[in-house]
Amino acid sequence: NAGVMQNPRHLVRRRGQEARLRCSPMKGHSHVYWYRQLPEEGLKFMVYLQKENIIDESGMPKERFSAEFPKEGPSILRIQQVVRGDSAAYFCASSPNALGATNTGELFFGEGSRLTVL
Amino acid sequence: AQKITQTQPGMFVQEKEAVTLDCTYDTSDQSYGLFWYKQPSSGEMIFLIYQGSYDEQNATEGRYSLNFQKARKSANLVISASQLGDSAMYFCAMRGAQAAGNKLTFGGGTRVLVKP
Numbered sequence: 645n646a647g648v649m650q651n652p653r654h655l656v657r658r659r660g661q662e663a664r665l666r667c668s669p670m671k672g673h674s675h676v677y678w679y680r681q682l683p684e685e686g687l688k689f690m691v692y693l694q695k696e697n698i699i700d701e702s703g704m705p706k707e708r709f710s711a712e713f714p715k716e717g718p719s720i721l722r723i724q725q726v727v728r729g730d731s732a733a734y735f736c737a738s739s740p741n742a743l744g745a746t747n748t749g750e751l752f753f754g755e756g757s758r759l760t761v762l
Numbered sequence: 763a764q765k766i767t768q769t770q771p772g773m774f775v776q777e778k779e780a781v782t783l784d785c786t787y788d789t790s791d792q793s794y795g796l797f798w799y800k801q802p803s804s805g806e807m808i809f810l811i812y813q814g815s816y817d818e819q820n821a822t823e824g825r826y827s828l829n830f831q832k833a834r835k836s837a838n839l840v841i842s843a844s845q846l847g848d849s850a851m852y853f854c855a856m857r858g859a860q861a862a863g864n865k866l867t868f869g870g871g872t873r874v875l876v877k878p
Contacts (some may be wrong), residue, residue, distance in 0.1 A: 677865065686766075686853055686868040687807075700865060735807060739864045750797060751864050753807035 648673075649718075650736050650754035658762050663723040663730070665757045669738030676719045677751060678711055681733040693719060726761045733758045764789045764858050766869035774875050775844045782829070783839040783872045785854030791815075793859040796837040797866065798828065801851040810852075813837055841874075849876045 649668040657663050669676050674695050679687040680703075692700040693713035704711065708726075713719040723730055737751035765788040775781040787796065798810040813821045813828045821828040829838040841848055851873050855866040 675864065679868075684871075686768075686870045687855075687866075689865055689867065692865055733805065737807075737864075750809040750812060751866060752809075753799075755804075755806045758805075 648736055648738050648752050648754035650734075650757050652757060653755065654758050654760070656760045656762060657726050659727055660725050663726050663759055663761075665721040665723075665734050665736075665759070666718040667721070667736030667738075667754060668718040669736070670740075670752050673738035673740050673752070675739045675741065676713050677737045677739075678719070678721050679735045679737065681735060681756070683732075687735060690721075723759070726759070728761045731759055731761045764791075764794075764856055764867045766854050766856050766867055768854055768869035768872050770872045771870075772873040772875070774877055775841075775848075777846060777876055777878050778843055780840060780842045781844055781848075781874060783841070783852050783854075783874070785837045785839065785869060787835050787837060787854075787856050789835075789856065789858050791858040795857045796828070796830070797855040797857070798826070798837075798839045799853045799855060799868075800848075801853060801871070802847075803850070807853075811839070844874075844876045846876050846878060849874060 676693045678690040681687045689703040691704050691711045708724045710722045733756045735756045737753045767786045794815045796813045800808045811821050811823045811826045813830045820830050825842045827840045851871045853871045854869040
């Protein structure tokens with residue numbers, strides 16, 4: 645399977661616990677994006693990473709949320725001390741490079757990880 | 763800042779008929795890209811079609827076409843000959859020239875239900 649792989653697909657946590665969401669980009673893709681989708685809403689950008697670097701984290705909440713994309717292994721979105729408002733679908737997308745607006749370069753999305761906080 | 767507006771929260775369409783999904787955008791960038799994605803009930807995001815701001819012709823991909831009106835800042839999606847499998851959420855998205863990488867800004871979506 646050459647697509648973007650996210651796991652777990654579904655995750656249930658109690659308030660105060662930690663959630664870790666993993667994303668393996670498509671083969672050959674070194675750019676990863678995380679988006680959050682609340683029920684019945686569009687996707688909201690969270691963070692853009694390249695290998696070992698955070699490029700744009702303008703959509704990340706200032707507290708409790710962090711992301712990494714190490715040299716080896718998947719990208720991780722980590723949410724500490726989860727609250728009910730963190731319940732959402734978290735999508736990872738990847739692209740092979742950083743393209744300007746004059747190129748097509750659509751993002752390739754994973755199937756999402758659905759976090760439920762009890 | 764970029765903004766995408768989809769004013770139709772939901773709509774019904776009869777099978778085999780065409781449907782137009784509205785999308786307007788706001789940006790100060792001269793160069794930008796516009797995208798449409800489909801999200802069926804299973805949840806994945808499926809890329810449908812792309813339009814570049816300098817493309818002179820409207821984009822088409824099979825039954826999907828994009829009605830691009832630059833002066834009006836609109837990028838409506840037209841689905842011809844609707845099928846039951848077209849029932850889904852549809853999202854318009856934009857990437858500006860100043861955006862980092864392929865960062866996309868999404869609209870709120872339109873839910874389409876195709877009736878047999």
